[in-house]
Amino acid sequence: MLFGVFVPNGAFWSVYWIIEILGKAPGIRFLGAFAVQEAPMEKQTALESNAEYEAFVDKFKPKLTTDDCYTPPEVYEVVKNWACAKYGIDPAKIVRPFYPGGDYESFDYSGGAVVVDKPPFSKLVTICKFYLSEGVPFFLFAPELTLFSGRSIFTQINHIVPGCTVKYENGALVKTAFVTSFDAHIAAMTAPDLGRAIVAAQEEPSKSLPRYDYPDNILTGTMMQKMARNGISLEIYQKECAQVGRLDAQLAVKKSIYGAGLLLSTEAAEKAAAQKEAAEKAKKAKKAIKWSFSERELKLIEELGRKAKR
Known part of the structure; x- marks a missing residue:
């Protein structure tokens, strides 16, 4: 930072004292008639080190994608209860392998586990194929707009349309449906009672x-x-x-x-x-x-x- 020192006629001694005071301040040196403020070296180095460290750490942080739509607990409970009542699922057998950093392929499905969860929508077909090949029963959230696009697994699963929109925890509003290995002899069905329950679970008091x-x-x-x-x-x-x-x-x-x-x-x-x-x-x-x-x-x-x- 530069400070210009103006020297009017007859004000030599006043300027002399200004230079004396500035010259004794830490981090100040003079270049001709200019006072220069220098950044402390240790502080500058620390800032640079922090920036490099933050950039390094950031590489290992999980990146959010459109798959990061985490289900509100009240909506999940409604869906779980409906699936248990509809298909006779034991709530104690339900597992949720889809969580940040989780690996559904290496998850322990022993003891008759049933998956009731919201998977990453972009991998839905791959996930269904895995569960079908491993014989793991499932009831999964799915995007309604592309519900019937899994041609390779279409005849092996049931597609359920509740006719509602879910507001996920990241604020995304998604028309949501479900796919399940239960009652796979049914290709597709509506579930208005489930839709009404999901809507009711998300209702906020309003006029x-x-x-x-x-x-x-x-x-x-x-x-x-x-x-x-x-x-x-x-x-x-x-x-x-x-x-x-x-x-x-x-x-x-x-x-x-x-x-x-x-x-x-x-x-x-x-x-x-x-x-x-x-x-x-x-x-x-x-x-x-x-x-x-x-x-x-x-x-x-x-x-x-x-x-x-x-």
Whole structure:
């Protein structure tokens, strides 16, 4: 760090004392008319050593990946209890081999162990293959979006869809399903009761906003927003409507139309209702991409029908 020393005319002795004081301060030396502050060598060396040490240690720290979605305890308990009740699993036999730094292949599965756990999703097929080859029964968390992608093991496991999202401990929201070696004669099944239990386990106390269903003669800004978003045009003339803040039925319960709305004439209401319906159809049309079957696939469907009747 440099300190410039300005020397005005006739101020020689004042500057002399400034230089004397600075010159005696630790870590200060002069270069001509400049005072230079030097960093203490031992402190600088220590900082460099710490930085090198931290970089060295960091190499051995486990790196977080998208597989690091640790299951909330309350969700795991719900899943475990459901699996035990459904398949008659003894809770004392349940093991969880998937933990940071763990090795599921060398884990001890003796004594009739049953795996109920959330594995790394990226290795799910490999893990299922291992358990199937070793004869270890399992009930594993799985990503719903790619649930049926394990072609090599598809016919050996049951795929369970509870229809819910799990918020894992790292904050990730994942549509979660399950794969199991139990009841493998079933290819896929829904489990709405399990889904409801998982949702209930994750619920936090909160005020849910009420949803109102208004007569066709009421039009709100939210309704018009849906129309506009789906490319639907609508014009309501001043003579066809009146601004209204609440309905008489809402007075007694102290409720109102959020943001106010329009009270429409019968003709305007019919026009708005037709546009609302058109908006819903347009919304569905936007989302849906229709695919058709090939001749080969139609023949396969017929073959599956014959098999099912045998």
